[in-house]
Amino acid sequence: MSYKRFPNPVRVIARQSQEIIISTAWDALEFLRRWPGSHDRAYRVAFQHCLDALDGIRTPKAAHRSFTAAAREAGILA
Template identity: 70%
Template structure:
């Protein structure tokens, strides 16, 4: 399985002050599985798009955009 690199890494900071660098669709899936925020539409879309990127159905750029939108909605972007 390819990890599908994102166009640029995303730095997310959760409330406990922990910082994560998300550089691939696989990193995003791992982070989304332990997502500390609300699991609404943006979260579900990001998870599906990242899984689809790993399967080669969507581009890593599309998954990156969805993950970024979900992280922004929850205030996780640094």
Template identity: 75%
Template sequence: MSYKPFPTPVRVIKQSQQNIIASAWDAVEFLRRWPGKRDNAYRRALQHCLDALDGIRSAKAACASFVTAARQAGILA
């Protein structure tokens, strides 16, 4: 399985600690410990990242969904 690297790493802040999310795999791992509300943006990001790992969706699309969810949760650095 490929980790499906993101075009650009994403920086998020969780409990005053900065995290670098560099791939769909990293995003799935972070989403499983998601600090924010598990709303539609969260569910979409999780599904898109899982789809990227399965080769159904591009890493670029998964990254965009993750960034949107992080922005809405207020954790985008």
């Protein structure tokens, strides 16, 4: 399986102020499964776009954009 590398890594802050670097759609999907924020529209879009990137339906760049937007909206973008 290809992990679909993001164009640039995304730094997010998880629980206990731990900083995590997300560099692939797979990493993003794993982080989204234990998402510290609410499962609002931005979260759901990011989750779907990461799944789509892994399936080859969307580009990793689109998944990166959606994940970054969700992290920013949740206030966990480092």
